[in-house]
Amino acid sequence: MQISGTVSGVEGAVRVRIKDSGGQTLAEKPVNVSGSRFNTSISFGSSENEQRGTVEAFVTGSGGIEKDMVAVPVTILPKGAEETIGAP
Numbered sequence: 001m002q003i004s005g006t007v008s009g010v011e012g013a014v015r016v017r018i019k020d021s022g023g024q025t026l027a028e029k030p031v032n033v034s035g036s037r038f039n040t041s042i043s044f045g046s047s048e049n050e051q052r053g054t055v056e057a058f059v060t061g062s063g064g065i066e067k068d069m070v071a072v073p074v075t076i077l078p079k080g081a082e083e084t085i086g087a088p
Contacts, residue, residue, distance in 0.1 A: 004039040005057055017056045018044055020076065046079045
């Protein structure tokens, strides 16, 4: 999955995480911020069925506390499915 975004007031890195419909973390990694933007690809194992999930981006504060989180709902396609972007 390709993930990109913009941030304000963040230097260094943000963390991105993909969760499935049950709230289980499928993948998580730090991503460097360049200027006010970040962009990364993240791989994870998908199920045999389409499901709802979320992509989360956040910073980690002192003591490992997650803060300033943004969560975006996504549809996780089954393994081998082709994605169609835009109108047919």
